[in-house]
Amino acid sequence: MVGRLASARRSASPPRARAVEGFLDAAERLLIEEGHAGVTTRRLAGAAGLNQGLIHYYFGSLDEVMLQALERFTDRLIKRQRALYEADKPFIEKWRTAMRYLEEDLAAGYPKIWLELQAFGWNRPEIRERIARVNQEWREVLTDAFGNAADEYGLDPREFPLEALVSLVMTFNQGIELERVSGVSAGHDALLAWIDQWLESQGETNEHDHHHAARRGGQT
Amino acid sequence: MVGRLASARRSASPPRARAVEGFLDAAERLLIEEGHAGVTTRRLAGAAGLNQGLIHYYFGSLDEVMLQALERFTDRLIKRQRALYEADKPFIEKWRTAMRYLEEDLAAGYPKIWLELQAFGWNRPEIRERIARVNQEWREVLTDAFGNAADEYGLDPREFPLEALVSLVMTFNQGIELERVSGVSAGHDALLAWIDQWLESQGETNEHDHHHAARRGGQT
DNA sequence: AAATGCCTTAGGCGATCGCCTAAGACGTCA
DNA sequence: TGACGTCTTAGGCGATCGCCTAAGGCATTT
Numbered sequence: 001m002v003g004r005l006a007s008a009r010r011s012a013s014p015p016r017a018r019a020v021e022g023f024l025d026a027a028e029r030l031l032i033e034e035g036h037a038g039v040t041t042r043r044l045a046g047a048a049g050l051n052q053g054l055i056h057y058y059f060g061s062l063d064e065v066m067l068q069a070l071e072r073f074t075d076r077l078i079k080r081q082r083a084l085y086e087a088d089k090p091f092i093e094k095w096r097t098a099m100r101y102l103e104e105d106l107a108a109g110y111p112k113i114w115l116e117l118q119a120f121g122w123n124r125p126e127i128r129e130r131i132a133r134v135n136q137e138w139r140e141v142l143t144d145a146f147g148n149a150a151d152e153y154g155l156d157p158r159e160f161p162l163e164a165l166v167s168l169v170m171t172f173n174q175g176i177e178l179e180r181v182s183g184v185s186a187g188h189d190a191l192l193a194w195i196d197q198w199l200e201s202q203g204e205t206n207e208h209d210h211h212h213a214a215r216r217g218g219q220t
Numbered sequence: 221m222v223g224r225l226a227s228a229r230r231s232a233s234p235p236r237a238r239a240v241e242g243f244l245d246a247a248e249r250l251l252i253e254e255g256h257a258g259v260t261t262r263r264l265a266g267a268a269g270l271n272q273g274l275i276h277y278y279f280g281s282l283d284e285v286m287l288q289a290l291e292r293f294t295d296r297l298i299k300r301q302r303a304l305y306e307a308d309k310p311f312i313e314k315w316r317t318a319m320r321y322l323e324e325d326l327a328a329g330y331p332k333i334w335l336e337l338q339a340f341g342w343n344r345p346e347i348r349e350r351i352a353r354v355n356q357e358w359r360e361v362l363t364d365a366f367g368n369a370a371d372e373y374g375l376d377p378r379e380f381p382l383e384a385l386v387s388l389v390m391t392f393n394q395g396i397e398l399e400r401v402s403g404v405s406a407g408h409d410a411l412l413a414w415i416d417q418w419l420e421s422q423g424e425t426n427e428h429d430h431h432h433a434a435r436r437g438g439q440t
Numbered sequence: 441a442a443a444t445g446c447c448t449t450a451g452g453c454g455a456t457c458g459c460c461t462a463a464g465a466c467g468t469c470a
Numbered sequence: 471t472g473a474c475g476t477c478t479t480a481g482g483c484g485a486t487c488g489c490c491t492a493a494g495g496c497a498t499t500t
Contacts, residue, residue, distance in 0.1 A: 016476095016477080034343060035339070035342055035343040037257050037343075038343065040456080040457065040458080041457080041458060041459080042456085042457080050478095051478065051479055052458095053459095053460085053461095053478070053479060053480080053481095054477090054478070054479090055458095055459095056458085056459060056460065057477080057478080060459095061458080061459080062458065112342065115339070115342070116339070116342070118398070118402050119255070119336070119339035121402065122255055122332065122335070122336070122401055122402065123254060123255040123257075123258065128402060128403050129403070131403070131404075132402060132403040132404050135399065135402065135404045136404070136406070139406060139407065161410055161414055163406075163407050163410040163411075164407065164410040164411040164413070164414035164415075165414075166407060167406070167407025167408060167410060167411040168411050168414075170395065170399075170407070171391070171392040171393075171394075171395025171396050171398075171399060171408075171411070172388055172391040172392040172395055173391075173395065174391075174395040174398050174399065175390065175391025175392055175393065175394040175395035175398070176391050178338070178391075178394050178395070178398055179355065179391060179394065181342055182338050182341065182342065182348060182352060182355065183349070183351070183352040184351075184352050184355045184356070186356070186359060186387070187359065187383050187384065187386060187387025187390070188387060190383040190384040190387060191383075191384040191387040191388050191391070193384070194381055194384035194385075194388075195384075235447085236446095236447080260486080260487065260488080261487080261488060261489080262486085262487080262488095271448065271449055271450085272449095272488095273448070273449060273450080273451095273489095273490085273491095274447090274448070274449090275488095275489095276488085276489060276490065277447080277448080280489095281488080281489080282488065282489090
């Protein structure tokens with residue numbers, strides 16, 4: 001490590017910060033277009049329109065770039081997820097928003113970033129640990145949300161154990177992203193439609209309970 | 221060093237075939253231990269205990285090694301899956317065997333091979349296409365099996381649409397493998413236990429129908 | 441024994457990699 | 471204006487990569 005920030009003290013060092021963000025943006029683009037093996041110092045500098053020496057100067061190593069890219073990317077996702085499920089809306093609306101996010105993300109290629117970073121981490125303990133932590137945070141958000149939803153729908157926790165339910169949703173979600181990135185989309189629409197319809201039918205059979213539960217439950 | 225004998229012509233060229241198999245075995249080992257980026261000609265030759273020139277001589281390129289490794293690996297999986305679900309047993313036994321396979325494979329690190337090959341394919345159209353084809357075969361096997369199982373359990377296809385059910389099973393299965401390779405296993409046991417219990421309860425409520433259906437249904 | 445042709449080897453070519461350095465540009469102080 | 475610390479640059483070092491070649495080993499056929 002070299003450069004300490006001097007002007008950082010009074011103006012958050014916009015040029016440096018801009019360069020750092022530029023590299024992280026470029027890293028995401030390269031992850032989508034080339035995969036994690038395609039993120040080299042030279043290509044990264046080229047994609048960011050900056051000099052490759054800066055990568056060493058600002059980040060120290062390429063691994064650190066990948067780690068920071070992972071942190072920034074996953075922070076965004078977790079924040080969005082948290083905001084969504086903390087909102088005061090019927091569960092089905094949250095679910096539909098989440099599924100809309102999924103479609104939007106797929107269209108934008110974001111799951112490729114997430115999966116490439118995971119693949120990168122499979123052989124780098126530090127990265128893998130961070131991945132596991134993000135996964136854990138995500139699971140916690142869903143556990144909260146689904147716990148409330150189970151109340152809202154009046155589901156029997158013995159018939160639908162929360163932990164299993166959350167794991168099912170997380171795994172099939174990631175499975176869908178994995179398949180899509182590998183060029184497979186067969187059955188996905190049918191699956192999502194099925195779930196949507198099931199949620200809707202549950203909402204109808206428990207109509208009045210639902211209103212009570214929705215009012216009652218913020219969270220905690 | 222390997223065996224001599226240029227009886228190649230009359231007995232399927234054992235030395236060459238052995239070398240090829242040796243490289244493919246070594247490739248699988250390297251995929252597990254190093255990831256697809258760790259499969260280089262030199263490391264592959266080292267892991268196989270063979271000369272690196274042979275890779276060019278036998279395969280032409282490293283990409284061809286990866287492609288053949290993918291074909292061999294996926295052929296094994298599909299064959300096993302097909303044999304399992306074509307057997308004449310109650311569905312729950314097949315399912316439990318499949319879940320036992322999953323655990324065994326995870327213990328042996330095989331899903332890492334599958335996922336590394338997928339990651340490798342994300343940026344190589346030829347590989348990706350093969351991945352998609354294997355996925356399709358797999359889905360067909362499950363569609364057959366679950367179609368029969370739905371009969372066996374007397375499930376209403378309107379309540380449990382086959383395509384969605386198959387997609388759910390495929391995606392959550394791959395999601396579990398993905399999470400495990402990334403170091404996450406939380407909730408997996410609970411999820412599998414839940415499914416097992418649900419299948420068992422379905423078997424009980426439809427006990428006699430079940431026997432009829434099991435006798436009735438081979439397949440076709 | 442000589443010739444043939446498959447098999448195997450060591451080694452090297454050009455390209456690319458991550459990381460680092462030396463030097464100058466720039467802005468901000470005294 | 472001169473000194474100083476920060477930022478930015480071009481370029482190069484050693485390592486490693488995929489691919490290929492030239493040369494011989496060796497069993498089989500003449």
